[in-house]
Amino acid sequence: xxxxxxxxxxxxLKTGQSMTLQCAQDMNxxxxxxxxxxxxxxxxxxxxxxxxxxxxxGEVPNGYNVSRSTTEDFPxxxxxxxxxxxxxxxxxxxxxxxxxxxxVLTFGAGSRLTVL
Amino acid sequence: DAKTTQPPSMDxxxxxxxxxxxxxxxxxxxxYVYWYRQIHSQGPQYIIxxxxxxxxxxxxxxxxTEDRKSSTLILPHATLRDTAVYYCIVRSPGDSNYQLxxxxxxxxxxxx
Numbered sequence: 001x002x003x004x005x006x007x008x009x010x011x012x013l014k015t016g017q018s019m020t021l022q023c024a025q026d027m028n029x030x031x032x033x034x035x036x037x038x039x040x041x042x043x044x045x046x047x048x049x050x051x052x053x054x055x056x057x058g059e060v061p062n063g064y065n066v067s068r069s070t071t072e073d074f075p076x077x078x079x080x081x082x083x084x085x086x087x088x089x090x091x092x093x094x095x096x097x098x099x100x101x102x103x104v105l106t107f108g109a110g111s112r113l114t115v116l
Numbered sequence: 117d118a119k120t121t122q123p124p125s126m127d128x129x130x131x132x133x134x135x136x137x138x139x140x141x142x143x144x145x146x147x148y149v150y151w152y153r154q155i156h157s158q159g160p161q162y163i164i165x166x167x168x169x170x171x172x173x174x175x176x177x178x179x180x181t182e183d184r185k186s187s188t189l190i191l192p193h194a195t196l197r198d199t200a201v202y203y204c205i206v207r208s209p210g211d212s213n214y215q216l217x218x219x220x221x222x223x224x225x226x227x228x
Contacts, residue, residue: 004159035218042203042218043160058215090159104150105216107159 138204
């Protein structure tokens with residue numbers, strides 16, 4: 001089991017460039033999500049998905065797009081990168097739905113993005 | 117979801133028990149308490165969760181007060197590898213978007 005795999009680990013972009021952060025999981029988790037973490041702060045939810053073809057916005061969705069065509073993959077797209085999007089991005093997944101409190105998030109190792 | 121309050125930092129000697137407090141005075145009846153930790157620059161890692169009763173697993177113990185307004189995570193024999201930021205989060209299983217509210221957490225430093 002690889003768990004949650006994120007690529008790339010590091011990326012430097014220029015303002016206005018676009019790119020896609022990849023996230024894949026092999027645990028057959030229905031729920032997948034993207035968080036960003038700025039220095040000294042906790043994680044903030046960007047977008048999430050509860051299954052193929054279903055996505056929704058989190059706390060900070062502006063400037064990001066997502067799609068979910070398969071259970072395994074949940075890419076995050078930056079259409080026109082801005083310096084404010086410099087951050088560490090984490091993908092996380094879990095079983096769904098959450099009838100009990102027992103379903104917990106499994107995180108990837110993170111992708112560090114710098115926008116110049 | 118209820119908010120939580122944690123001390124920004126704590127020290128603990130290696131081999132001792134590390135006790136990390138968390139206040140969640142506005143917690144509602146169906147909200148669970150979760151603990152995650154984040155070792156430097158890595159993705160957060162789930163530790164333990166509970167509703168009312170105390171819980172223990174191979175990583176830690178979770179003690180929840182009877183009124184559920186606070187809890188304590190206990191690492192029984194802390195090692196240097198337990199140095200991390202520890203996050204206490206409360207959440208209802210009925211929350212439709214599974215949006216955990218992450219604060220700044222407690223930075224735990226284990227000293228030799």
